[in-house]
Amino acid sequence: MKVVSTALLINLLAIVGLIAAWFVNRDKTRQALTVALRSFFKMLPSILMVVVLIGLVLGLMPPQKFSAWLNERSGLTGIFVTGLIGAILHIPAIIAFPLAGTLLKSGIAVSIIATFITTLTMIGVVTLPLEMKELGRRFALLRNGLSFIAALVIGWLMGIIL
Amino acid sequence: MKQPTKPAMSQTKNEWAIAIVLMIITVIVGTALPSVRGRIVQSAWSVAREMLFILPAVLVLMGLFAVWVSKETVNKYLGRTSGVRGVLLALFFGALPTGPLYIAFPLAAGLAQKGARTSNIVIFLTAWACIKIPQELVEWQFLGARFMLARLTLTIFFACLIGFIVERALTIKAPKTSL
Numbered sequence: 001m002k003v004v005s006t007a008l009l010i011n012l013l014a015i016v017g018l019i020a021a022w023f024v025n026r027d028k029t030r031q032a033l034t035v036a037l038r039s040f041f042k043m044l045p046s047i048l049m050v051v052v053l054i055g056l057v058l059g060l061m062p063p064q065k066f067s068a069w070l071n072e073r074s075g076l077t078g079i080f081v082t083g084l085i086g087a088i089l090h091i092p093a094i095i096a097f098p099l100a101g102t103l104l105k106s107g108i109a110v111s112i113i114a115t116f117i118t119t120l121t122m123i124g125v126v127t128l129p130l131e132m133k134e135l136g137r138r139f140a141l142l143r144n145g146l147s148f149i150a151a152l153v154i155g156w157l158m159g160i161i162l
Numbered sequence: 163m164k165q166p167t168k169p170a171m172s173q174t175k176n177e178w179a180i181a182i183v184l185m186i187i188t189v190i191v192g193t194a195l196p197s198v199r200g201r202i203v204q205s206a207w208s209v210a211r212e213m214l215f216i217l218p219a220v221l222v223l224m225g226l227f228a229v230w231v232s233k234e235t236v237n238k239y240l241g242r243t244s245g246v247r248g249v250l251l252a253l254f255f256g257a258l259p260t261g262p263l264y265i266a267f268p269l270a271a272g273l274a275q276k277g278a279r280t281s282n283i284v285i286f287l288t289a290w291a292c293i294k295i296p297q298e299l300v301e302w303q304f305l306g307a308r309f310m311l312a313r314l315t316l317t318i319f320f321a322c323l324i325g326f327i328v329e330r331a332l333t334i335k336a337p338k339t340s341l
Contacts, residue, residue: 006303007216014219036225045177052184055206059198093297101304121292134267150320
């Protein structure tokens with residue numbers, strides 16, 4: 001199974017990295033594990049949110065019905081609305097991929113899923129004030145505005161390519 | 163370098179509140195509608211299982227990079243670069259999993275002060291936001307290699323394009339301190 005082999009590869013990388021790091025510098029390795037643990041707890045509510053939400057939505061709406069409902073909205077308007085949702089939401093990308101995978105398996109259009117992931121990661125409405133403060137208002141607005149357009153185009157092209 | 167201000171704790175609190183409300187709703191729905199209970203549990207469990215299999219490893223990798231590749235390293239390599247090499251370095255250092263986006267802003271401001279090109283700073287920030295190496299692996303697992311590679315290629319192309327447009331439009335006016 002392809003899905004399992006990717007997970008195995010990542011786990012293998014982590015284990016090899018961890019062993020190598022342990023031999024190079026134990027203190028730094030401990031520090032790295034603390035960082036990992038801390039980010040896990042920071043992500044925990046988002047993880048629970050996504051798991052419960054997927055259960056709830058797929059439980060109440062069989063995948064076929066759900067994708068039919070969404071795919072009726074998969075034109076350019078659909079891409080735009082999905083892009084907006086992705087830009088506003090603040091879900092860690094690592095958690096968004098399983099969500100996107102579930103959506104893809106339920107038959108949602110590739111363009112919608114690609115747009116969602118791309119705006120989700122590329123544009124940070126939450127981090128925008130900080131970006132303005134550090135790099136200037138014009139820079140932050142221009143970069144995020146262009147990124148939003150680019151994300152929509154990426155989603156649209158993904159739908160054509162795949 | 164200024165200490166980046168962390169997003170307020172209330173962000174996490176809100177997320178917990180939403181998660182708990184969702185769980186309560188799910189329990190109520192599951193109790194009220196026994197016919198869908200099985201499907202709710204099964205869908206939630208299959209996602210949870212896949213995540214549990216991959217998340218610890220990804221977090222460990224990110225932790226290792228965060229500790230080993232310091233802000234100083236990034237600063238050293240990206241401060242005075244140009245040309246194709248500069249673009250590649252900006253992509254590379256952006257893609258290393260070295261921490262959340264809010265760390266990257268003061269870093270980028272510092273690079274601007276050191277005279278790094280605006281386009282490279284934009285490419286660096288975009289890569290930092292959405293081309294993290296462990297993220298790509300997770301995307302590969304859940305969405306397939308073709309999806310991941312196609313989106314990665316498009317993202318790199320557009321990151322560069324955005325960089326050059328922003329550079330044409332403005333130069334970063336980072337507050338000039340001592341040089």
